[in-house]
Amino acid sequence: MVALRTEQSLTAAPKLPSYTASDTELALLVVAATAGEESAMRQLIVAVAPVMIGATRRVMGNGHPDLEDAVQESSVGFLRALAGYRSGCSVKHFASRIATLTALTARRNRRNRDRFTAHDSLDETDTRSAEPDAVGLMVQERQRRALRRILDELPEPQAEALTLYAVLGWTVEEIAAASNAPENTVRSRLRLAKDALRKRITRDPRLGAELGGPT
Amino acid sequence: MTQKPALPEDILIAARRRRLSVEETERLNELERDPAEAALTRAGRAFDAQDVESDGDAALALRMAEHALAAGVRAAPKLRDVTARSADLRAESRASGAHEWRSRSRGLLVATAVAVAAAAAAAAGGYVVVTRNAALNPTPTVAPTSAVRNAVGSPGGNAAARAAEPQQQSAATHVPPAEQLKVPAPSASARAVAEDTLSAELLFSRGNGDRRAGRMAEAASHYEQLLRGFPDSSEAQMARVSLGNLLLDQGRAARALALFDAHLARGSGLAEEALYGKARALRALGKLAQEREVWQTLAAKYPDSIFARSARERLEHGR
Numbered sequence: 001m002v003a004l005r006t007e008q009s010l011t012a013a014p015k016l017p018s019y020t021a022s023d024t025e026l027a028l029l030v031v032a033a034t035a036g037e038e039s040a041m042r043q044l045i046v047a048v049a050p051v052m053i054g055a056t057r058r059v060m061g062n063g064h065p066d067l068e069d070a071v072q073e074s075s076v077g078f079l080r081a082l083a084g085y086r087s088g089c090s091v092k093h094f095a096s097r098i099a100t101l102t103a104l105t106a107r108r109n110r111r112n113r114d115r116f117t118a119h120d121s122l123d124e125t126d127t128r129s130a131e132p133d134a135v136g137l138m139v140q141e142r143q144r145r146a147l148r149r150i151l152d153e154l155p156e157p158q159a160e161a162l163t164l165y166a167v168l169g170w171t172v173e174e175i176a177a178a179s180n181a182p183e184n185t186v187r188s189r190l191r192l193a194k195d196a197l198r199k200r201i202t203r204d205p206r207l208g209a210e211l212g213g214p215t
Numbered sequence: 216m217t218q219k220p221a222l223p224e225d226i227l228i229a230a231r232r233r234r235l236s237v238e239e240t241e242r243l244n245e246l247e248r249d250p251a252e253a254a255l256t257r258a259g260r261a262f263d264a265q266d267v268e269s270d271g272d273a274a275l276a277l278r279m280a281e282h283a284l285a286a287g288v289r290a291a292p293k294l295r296d297v298t299a300r301s302a303d304l305r306a307e308s309r310a311s312g313a314h315e316w317r318s319r320s321r322g323l324l325v326a327t328a329v330a331v332a333a334a335a336a337a338a339a340g341g342y343v344v345v346t347r348n349a350a351l352n353p354t355p356t357v358a359p360t361s362a363v364r365n366a367v368g369s370p371g372g373n374a375a376a377r378a379a380e381p382q383q384q385s386a387a388t389h390v391p392p393a394e395q396l397k398v399p400a401p402s403a404s405a406r407a408v409a410e411d412t413l414s415a416e417l418l419f420s421r422g423n424g425d426r427r428a429g430r431m432a433e434a435a436s437h438y439e440q441l442l443r444g445f446p447d448s449s450e451a452q453m454a455r456v457s458l459g460n461l462l463l464d465q466g467r468a469a470r471a472l473a474l475f476d477a478h479l480a481r482g483s484g485l486a487e488e489a490l491y492g493k494a495r496a497l498r499a500l501g502k503l504a505q506e507r508e509v510w511q512t513l514a515a516k517y518p519d520s521i522f523a524r525s526a527r528e529r530l531e532h533g534r
Contacts, residue, residue, distance in 0.1 A: 041280070041283070045283055053275060071279060072278065072282045074279075075283040139261075141261075146254075166258055169228055169259055171225060194252070197254065201250050211254035
């Protein structure tokens with residue numbers, strides 16, 4: 001088994017151990033997991049779990065009622081997709097993208113199921129920010145919420161590209177590698193998504209105000 | 216070389232990752248006159264500020280793993296079970312480079328034999344061309360990184376799969392000639408190696424399949440056949456751990472202990488699993504002092520292993 005280095009003892013704190021598995025170590029785990037080795041599958045998921053959980057939180061919001069379900073589902077999706085993994089992107093990017101797509105779908109499903117509830121407020125009861133200032137917290141919360149609403153409305157390819165770009169902070173090159181698409185296609189999707197965002201802001205000044213403000 | 220993103224998308228992401236140059240900052244300010252770009256920059260920073268870990272994340276990560284495995288998920292199987300190869304890889308990654316040449320030579324021989332045994336018709340010519348990334352990606356769209364190629368090293372049985380499959384190489388899938396190995400057509404002894412390899416693989420694969428399907432008696436039977444017929448194969452080495460765990464679950468701790476010991480005596484991959492199994496077997500047999508020694512060994516030799524947590528809990532809390 002590939003021994004993963006951890007930056008803190010597993011017993012020292014209840015927090016998630018911060019794995020620093022190298023790309024090569026993860027690639028080895030992928031080989032073993034793809035061959036059906038359960039311990040490798042388990043280790044692999046634990047190793048990529050932090051990025052998957054992080055991506056899901058960003059896309060859905062910490063307080064979203066479907067968050068844990070989406071995370072669990074993404075772990076299943078990750079293993080299922082593993083045989084299709086290509087080393088053009090890192091394993092962590094590969095896992096993050098699966099978590100992102102799962103989370104986007106979960107948000108849309110929730111939105112379709114429950115259009116009238118306080119979903120938008122539920123998924124944003126998030127006070128766990130590095131920002132110490134309460135007003136700053138509220139502004140950031142509002143900005144995240146507004147962008148998520150826009151993402152919910154975009155066509156899926158554009159939503160995926162804009163999420164990886166704006167929410168996760170990936171470069172065009174990283175998005176292209178993870179989604180196996182040409183960079184120009186990614187740029188095109190981003191351009192269309194920004195056009196849609198621009199129109200929405202123009203049409204709805206309140207949305208513009210929510211997305212504005214200092215950070 | 217100074218990073219100098221030329222396109223708007225690149226500058227916006229660069230602004231989130233590093234300090235921009237004066238020139239880049241001016242470009243960013245210019246871009247942010249567009250309300251959409253400004254909104255994305257602000258929202259992006261808001262998302263970056265949100266990232267904090269939760270106390271429940273460790274437990275959630277474990278639940279994710281258990282959920283995926285319990286869902287019966289298996290990564291799509293390759294035509295050849297490459298577990299043996301991956302165990303070699305792990306051993307190689309820890310061992311010194313002294314074994315590298317031997318491992319690669321062995322891998323080359325097996326790959327040659329397996330490729331020809333499974334795709335003799337396709338290899339009617341004097342040579343079989345085996346791509347170095349065949350073990351990792353049967354149908355790659357992008358060539359793997361050099362690190363992975365080097366780690367995977369010699370090709371495994373998926374070469375057979377590649378040879379048997381229709382060629383679908385595009386520009387993206389093309390592997391440069393330098394990355395190809397021209398392998399001489401196999402000798403009779405190589406064919407014998409292939410037959411043995413396939414037989415051991417087949418038994419191991421069947422044992423694994425039965426085990427995952429919950430057919431434990433059949434699984435044990437296949438593993439036992441493998442141990443009898445091919446005791447020195449790498450599949451047999453792994454089967455000792457699988458069979459040991461299986462027997463341990465059935466309450467046959469003494470036999471399980473013998474299997475774990477045999478595995479450890481031969482010294483290869485899966486040592487953590489074998490130590491973990493051995494400790495559990497000793498506990499089941501009431502040999503608590505020996506059990507404690509094994510947990511201590513496990514915790515000391517593999518402190519980052521997922522089994523180390525069990526070791527520490529057992530040592531510290533007796534759980």
